[in-house]
Amino acid sequence: MGSLLKIHELTKIFPGQVALDGVDLEIETGSTHALVGQNGSGKSTLIKVLCGFHQPTGESSASYYPQSIMNTPSLDEPIELRLGDGKAAANAGIRFVHQDLGLVDSFNAIENISMGVGYTKRFGGAIDWRADRKRAEEGLATLGFPDIDVNIPVGLLAPSQKTAVAIARALHDWDKGASLLVLDEPTASLPGADVERLFTAVRRLQEKGVAILYVSHHLDEVFEIADTATILRDGKRIATLPINELDHDKMIELMIGHTLIKRQQASRELTGSEKGLIIQGLTGGTLAGINLHVEPGEIVGVAGIMGSGREMLVPLITGQTPSDQGAVAVDGMQIQNYSPKSAINAGMAFLSADRYSQGVIAIQSVRNNLTLSDVKRNWSSFKLDHKAEKVEADQWIEKLDVKTPTSETPIGSLSGGNQQKVLFGRSLRLEPSVLVLDEPTRGIDVGAKEEIHQLVDQASKDNAAVLVASTDTDELIRLSHRVVVMVNGRISEELKGDQMTVENIERAQLQSQEQKMKAGTHGNA
Amino acid sequence: METPEKSTTEEGNDLGSSPGGSIWSQLGFDRFSALYVLVAFFIFFGITEESFLMWNGSLEFVLTDKIVVLMLALAFLVPLTTEAFDLSIGAIAALALLIVNKIALETDLPQGLGALIAIGACLVIGWVNGFIVVKLRVNSFIATLGMSQVVAAIIRNIHDGGQINGELSKTYRSFGKGDIFAFDWPGTGSEIALPWYFLYGLIITFIVYYILEHTPTGRHMFATGGNPEAARLSGINTDRLTWGSLVGSAALAGFAGLVYSWKVGIYTTSFGAPLLFPAVAAVFFGASQLRGRPNVWGTVIAVYTLAFGIKGIGLRYPREISWIQPMFEGLTLLIAVAIASRQLIIKVQKRKLSKEDPDSSESENISDSA
Numbered sequence: 001m002g003s004l005l006k007i008h009e010l011t012k013i014f015p016g017q018v019a020l021d022g023v024d025l026e027i028e029t030g031s032t033h034a035l036v037g038q039n040g041s042g043k044s045t046l047i048k049v050l051c052g053f054h055q056p057t058g059e060s061s062a063s064y065y066p067q068s069i070m071n072t073p074s075l076d077e078p079i080e081l082r083l084g085d086g087k088a089a090a091n092a093g094i095r096f097v098h099q100d101l102g103l104v105d106s107f108n109a110i111e112n113i114s115m116g117v118g119y120t121k122r123f124g125g126a127i128d129w130r131a132d133r134k135r136a137e138e139g140l141a142t143l144g145f146p147d148i149d150v151n152i153p154v155g156l157l158a159p160s161q162k163t164a165v166a167i168a169r170a171l172h173d174w175d176k177g178a179s180l181l182v183l184d185e186p187t188a189s190l191p192g193a194d195v196e197r198l199f200t201a202v203r204r205l206q207e208k209g210v211a212i213l214y215v216s217h218h219l220d221e222v223f224e225i226a227d228t229a230t231i232l233r234d235g236k237r238i239a240t241l242p243i244n245e246l247d248h249d250k251m252i253e254l255m256i257g258h259t260l261i262k263r264q265q266a267s268r269e270l271t272g273s274e275k276g277l278i279i280q281g282l283t284g285g286t287l288a289g290i291n292l293h294v295e296p297g298e299i300v301g302v303a304g305i306m307g308s309g310r311e312m313l314v315p316l317i318t319g320q321t322p323s324d325q326g327a328v329a330v331d332g333m334q335i336q337n338y339s340p341k342s343a344i345n346a347g348m349a350f351l352s353a354d355r356y357s358q359g360v361i362a363i364q365s366v367r368n369n370l371t372l373s374d375v376k377r378n379w380s381s382f383k384l385d386h387k388a389e390k391v392e393a394d395q396w397i398e399k400l401d402v403k404t405p406t407s408e409t410p411i412g413s414l415s416g417g418n419q420q421k422v423l424f425g426r427s428l429r430l431e432p433s434v435l436v437l438d439e440p441t442r443g444i445d446v447g448a449k450e451e452i453h454q455l456v457d458q459a460s461k462d463n464a465a466v467l468v469a470s471t472d473t474d475e476l477i478r479l480s481h482r483v484v485v486m487v488n489g490r491i492s493e494e495l496k497g498d499q500m501t502v503e504n505i506e507r508a509q510l511q512s513q514e515q516k517m518k519a520g521t522h523g524n525a
Numbered sequence: 526m527e528t529p530e531k532s533t534t535e536e537g538n539d540l541g542s543s544p545g546g547s548i549w550s551q552l553g554f555d556r557f558s559a560l561y562v563l564v565a566f567f568i569f570f571g572i573t574e575e576s577f578l579m580w581n582g583s584l585e586f587v588l589t590d591k592i593v594v595l596m597l598a599l600a601f602l603v604p605l606t607t608e609a610f611d612l613s614i615g616a617i618a619a620l621a622l623l624i625v626n627k628i629a630l631e632t633d634l635p636q637g638l639g640a641l642i643a644i645g646a647c648l649v650i651g652w653v654n655g656f657i658v659v660k661l662r663v664n665s666f667i668a669t670l671g672m673s674q675v676v677a678a679i680i681r682n683i684h685d686g687g688q689i690n691g692e693l694s695k696t697y698r699s700f701g702k703g704d705i706f707a708f709d710w711p712g713t714g715s716e717i718a719l720p721w722y723f724l725y726g727l728i729i730t731f732i733v734y735y736i737l738e739h740t741p742t743g744r745h746m747f748a749t750g751g752n753p754e755a756a757r758l759s760g761i762n763t764d765r766l767t768w769g770s771l772v773g774s775a776a777l778a779g780f781a782g783l784v785y786s787w788k789v790g791i792y793t794t795s796f797g798a799p800l801l802f803p804a805v806a807a808v809f810f811g812a813s814q815l816r817g818r819p820n821v822w823g824t825v826i827a828v829y830t831l832a833f834g835i836k837g838i839g840l841r842y843p844r845e846i847s848w849i850q851p852m853f854e855g856l857t858l859l860i861a862v863a864i865a866s867r868q869l870i871i872k873v874q875k876r877k878l879s880k881e882d883p884d885s886s887e888s889e890n891i892s893d894s895a
Contacts (some may be wrong), residue, residue, distance in 0.1 A: 320758055344760035358758055361751035363818075372748055372759040375741035383739040426759065 003078075004029040004179055004211050005064045005094070010083065012045050012235075013057040019045040020056075021235040027180060029065075032202065032212040034226035034243070036219065038255055038445045042235040043215055047184050051096045052086025064092045064179075093179035095170040097186060103166055105155030110136040112154055113169045139168035142208075143201040160194030164201055171210070181205060182213045187221060194306065199225055217445060219251055231255055256446060265457075268481045271295055275331045276465030277317075277348075277434040282326035285312040288489030289326070294465040296433065299456065301480030302469040305509050309489035311353070314438035314469050318350045319343045320358075331433050344373060349432035351423055353439040353469075355416065359423045362412030366404050367393035369411045370425050396425040401451065417448025424455050435459050435466045441475060453478055473505050485509055559814050559823075563830040570837030580717050583836045589719065589788070591832045592726040593618075593781050597804035598811070598824050599733050600777035604770040605808060605819050606737060607763070608750035609658060609665035611771060612801065614778035616676035617647050619797025621782025623680055626691030626792045636697035640786070644779045650676060651775025655768030665771075677798065688793040693786060701725065701787025722784045729780065734821035746770060747818070802851075806858040807831060813861045831857060 005027045012020040020042045027033045037043045048054045063078035082088045103112050110129070113136045114120070120131040136150045145164040154162055163186055171181060183202070187195050202212055202225055214226055222229060223243060230240040231254045238254050277294040286309045294300045304310030315321040317328055319338045327334050330346040343350070352358035361369055370393050371378065378389040393407035400421040404414055411419055420440070427435060440456065441449040456479055460466050470476050476483050477500050485493045485508040493508045570577040577583055600614040621643040628639035650672065657668040701722035708717050737743035748756040749763045757763045785796060810831070811823030835853055839846040 318758065339762075340758045341760040341762060350758070352758055357752070358754045361748055361755055364747065364751050368744065368748070372744070372756070372761070375744045379741060383735070384741065384744070 002029055003027070003065055004031075005062065005081070005092075006078070007050075007062040007083070008060070010046065010049065010056055010060040010062070011058050012042075012049055012054060018235050020049070023232065023235070023237045025230060025237070026240070027211055027213060028228070029179070030206060030209045030211055031228055032206060032214055032226045034222040034229040035213060035215045035232065036222055036229055036251065036255060037232035038447065041232040041255070043232050044184070045235075046232070047096070047182060047213075047215060049083055050089060050094065050182065052084055052089055055084035064094075094182065095180070096182045097163070097166045097170050097184065099185040101162060101166040103154050103162055106153050108153055109140065109148055109150040109157075109165045109168075112165055113139060113172065115169075135172065136168065139172060140164060142204065143168055144197070144204050145201065158194060160197040163194075163198055167201065167205075171205070179209075180211045180213060182215070184215045185217065186214075187216060187218060195221065217443075219248055222251075223248070233257055252446065265299065265479060265481055268298060270298075275433070277436075277467060278329040278332075279317065280327045280329075282313075282316055282323055282328065284316050284323035284325070285309075285321060286489050287312045287316060287323075290486075290489075290491060292467075292484065292491065294434070294467050296463045296465050297460050298482075299460045299466040299468060299480050301476035301483040302467065302486060303471075303473065303476055303483055303505050303509055304469075304486030306471075308486040308509070310469050310471075310486045312489075313486070314350065314353070314436055314467075317343070317436050317467070318348070318352075320352065344430065347430075347433035348436060349373070349427035349430045349434070350436040351420075351427060351438060351440060353442065355420060355423065355442070360411045360419050363410055365408045366397065366402065366411050366414070366422055367407040369422055370396055370407075370429065373426050373430055396422075396429065400425050400455065415448075417444040417452070420444060420448070420452060421455070424452065428455070428459060431462075432459075432464055435464045437466070437468045437470075439470055439472075440468060441470075441472065449475075473502050476500075476505065477502065556815055556817075559810065559826045559830045563826070563833060566830070566833050566837050570833075570840065574837060574840040577837055577840055583833075583840065585717075585719070587829070587832045587836050589723055591828050592723055593784050593788070594800060594803050594807065594832070595726055595730065595825065595828045596777055596781035596784060597800050598807040598828055599730065599821070600774045600781065601801075601804050602808045602811075602819050602821065602824055603733065603737075603746075603777065604665070604767070604774045606743070606746040606750050607767045607770050608753070609767050609771060611654065611669045611774045611778075612666065613650065613654060613669040613673035613676060614774060614781075614804065615798040615801035616673040616680070617650055617775050617778040618782040618785070618800065619792075620650070620676050620680055621647055621779040622785050622796055623684060623689065623792045625693070625783065625786045626689050626790075627683060629691030629693050629697070630689065636691075636694055637700070640697075640700075640783055643782065644776060647775045647779030647782075648772060651772035652768075654775065655771040658771060659764045659768045665767075669771075673798070673801075680797075684792070686794065688791050690791045693790045698787050698790060701784060720787070722787050725780075726784065729777070730821060730825060733777075737821060742766070802858075803828075803831065803854055806854045806861075809865070810857050810861040813865050817865075827861075 003026055005025075007023065007025040010020050010023045010025070011018075023042070023046065025035075025046070035043045035046065045054060049056050049060075060083050062081040062083050064081050065078050079092070081092050104115065107115065110132050114127075114132045120128040120135070133150060137146075140146065140148050140150070143164050145161060145168075148157060148161050148164065154165055157165070167181070167183075186198060199221075202214075206212065212225075214222065216222055223246075226243050228240065229243055229246060229251070231238045231251065233255060273295045276296045276298065277292070279290055279292045282290040286307060288309065290309070290313065292300070302310055302313055312321070316323045319335075319340045319342065323338065328338070328343070329335065330343075330348055333346060335342050335346045335348075340350075356362070361372070367389060371389055375384070378385045378392065380388070390407055396402075397404060397407060402414070402418050402421045402425070404418060404422075411422055414422070435456075437456065441452050444452065453475070456466060456468065466479075468476065468479055480500065482494055482496045483500050483505060484491045485495065485505060487493075487509075495504055495508070567578075597614050597618060600617075601611060604611045624643035624646055625636070625639050628634055628642060629636050632639075634642075654665075654669055654672050657663045657672070658665045661668075701720060703721050704718035705721055705724055737746065745756065745761045745763075746766050748759070748761060749766050753763050781800075782797075807827040808819055808824050811825070811827035812819040814820070814823035814826055816823065831854060835846070835850050838849050838853065842849065
């Protein structure tokens with residue numbers, strides 16, 4: 001394998017900030033190259049320069065070795081690639097799939113793919129839908145997604161299928177010379193099981209000789225899919241190493257510049273308290289009857305693959321989705337007329353998995369977002385005391401260490417981690433007896449993640465019963481006193497103390513899958 | 526890292542409502558532009574048109590005449606805070622006016638009672654609007670557009686075409702028409718007086734302002750408009766707020782009809798639906814004032830800026846006013862919304878850049894924790 005793309009001394013300076021400082025990057029033909037680093041390390045900027053969104057500053061140069069994957073030998077002479085020019089990158093065979101995919105949800109796969117590629121026209125300018133359909137179906141089949149219904153709006157597809165459509169669009173002419181596919185955070189919105197399907201597609205492309213530049217927060221994925229990794233920190237390239245010379249801890253160390261202190265929850269014995277959160281026979285959606293008791297001061301983690309019921313548990317507990325059966329009690333009092341409002345009134349506070357669509361009110365200020373669950377608190381003598389509210393908001397901003405210019409800044413302009421801290425404030429402000437969290441650190445980078453974990457620790461020390469549902473196994477181990485694993489809508493296993501290892505949790509989750517398949521075959525027989 | 530912090534601060538200023546450093550924003554052009562325009566109208570028309578500054582020339586007329594539009598504008602504003610459009614307010618106002626006249630003409634009921642019945646009918650229609658939007662999950666735009674046609678049909682059924690003069694009694698009209706604040710305009714000898722309904726209008730405006738800006742209910746309404754699911758998960762009964770705001774909107778629209786019944790009395794087909802547009806224009810124009818979102822005092826300023834502008838133009842070009850007025854209102858709406866969307870686009874772009882670029886708050890976050 002030879003070189004495919006060489007970037008030399010790439011520098012990008014924004015006003016007041018060096019985003020990229022003389023970064024070298026060399027990608028080999030047919031390799032999967034991971035680009036890792038924390039938010040702000042410059043990896044997004046690098047991708048943006050490559051795709052022509054930003055112009056490089058100063059003397060940067062790049063060259064590529066043109067090749068066709070159709071078994072023609074590579075040329076030896078490199079060709080100069082002008083950085084910051086989208087068209088030049090496209091001509092060099094570099095294709096991009098950005099994080100938000102850029103699909104139109106109401107269009108079907110054929111239309112979405114044709115939209116990027118250009119419609120096949122028949123005589124008279126009419127669209128040749130049959131040719132477009134063929135192209136879409138073939139493209140998706142190549143990626144290992146022949147099951148995608150190209151006739152339904154992509155909004156109805158599973159997240160991994162949507163990603164596949166976006167990749168198919170980017171690679172429509174891969175046989176004519178696409179040589180490098182850049183995947184920018186492709187799994188950011190994918191549930192666990194779907195990631196595997198995406199990887200299968202990536203491996204298929206690799207077999208065809210397409211090189212992949214893989215940008216991700218998720219180190220587990222990097223270890224699984226990549227053969228080389230380049231680590232960026234503060235705009236500098238720290239290292240480029242073969243993946244087998246790296247391990248998880250070493251990579252984090254390179255990313256953040258120092259070793260991460262590992263914390264773990266001290267073990268804790270059940271007290272036999274009747275208080276806290278008691279769930280009895282909760283049924284609805286994929287949940288088939290859950291019984292669970294979380295004592296005050298205890299943190300219980302909930303693990304489970306997509307479809308196991310884990311993703312339904314929090315919406316049902318919080319009243320976001322109505323349940324079919326079962327009861328939830330907070331501190332011994334059963335909640336009546338279930339709704340988010342009655343759950344909050346009973347002493348519960350919660351954070352939904354989807355921060356943007358179910359958590360923040362983006363256009364409103366940090367203050368308004370913070371006090372939303374209990375605005376009345378600052379009501380005095382027949383009017384809302386805006387001053388007192390501001391003072392209170394400032395106290396929370398300091399307490400939670402929220403990086404925001406003022407309490408009046410719209411929350412939408414803050415980073416994800418800071419938005420999440422504000423939402424934590426909204427919940428903690430209620431001094432809840434029960435705190436229910438769904439994916440509390442999704443899309444948040446390593447540094448802010450630990451800060452949020454410490455907030456959860458503090459809540460349990462303040463004697464709240466905490467339930468955390470998460471697809472991040474490391475997070476569950478970090479936070480929980482015990483972890484329950486969900487299988488087919490029920491709790492299948494409970495892990496405590498030393499049993500709580502990544503291996504055990506993963507095994508318990510996957511066992512579920514085997515059981516399900518067995519149950520399926522028995523059912524058929 | 527000093528720089529990112531600085532850049533976030535600046536960004537915060539641009540995004541927030543607090544004034545930045547430029548003279549432009551220090552003078553508040555970005556937040557009070559309509560007031561400057563209003564002052565410009567007063568100076569220009571005050572100099573060129575003699576009667577513009579005369580009390581019974583145009584001041585009294587505009588101040589009192591626009592109470593109807595102001596009430597309709599508030600009727601549009603209230604549900605808009607929860608992101609619900611009420612396009613039936615013009616029709617509802619017409620219905621209230623018609624009922625008052627019809628009852629006065631054809632029954633012996635006290636006319637004050639007729640007014641209460643009219644408001645009651647409006648409340649019923651608002652309730653049905655809420656039912657369709659909240660329970661049947663019909664988009665409010667469609668629901669109230671349909672309802673405005675239904676109300677128009679009801680009006681036709683009660684009374685087909687032409688005007689109807691209920692010959693409202695003096696007693697009834699003195700509810701609203703009687704003078705307050707009567708005194709002599711210095712130097713001119715003309716008497717200054719404002720009718721009671723002007724005072725009612727002010728009080729109602731103040732109440733709406735108080736509810737929206739100074740009560741938890743108002744905060745909940747804006748939260749519902751900003752992100753209904755997030756609001757619901759914060760324990761807010763968003764359905765009830767949307768429903769309630771549509772009932773409130775109908776009540777305000779009905780009140781606009783009553784004001785007209787005190788002021789003019791007679792029902793004509795030109796009252797009602799045609800008033801929807803100026804009301805909507807005022808709300809969106811007003812949203813560009815003061816707070817960068819729909820708000821009461823911005824709406825008040827917008828109603829009167831438009832009204833004085835049109836009055837001045839009418840004095841200057843009396844023959845052209847019939848087409849200038851709708852043109853003026855239409856352009857104001859388009860420009861106001863275009864400016865507002867442009868600001869929004871800039872905000873969104875800034876946010877995107879700040880999210881993706883290294884000088885984001887996230888990077889600051891990292892460096893601090895590292």
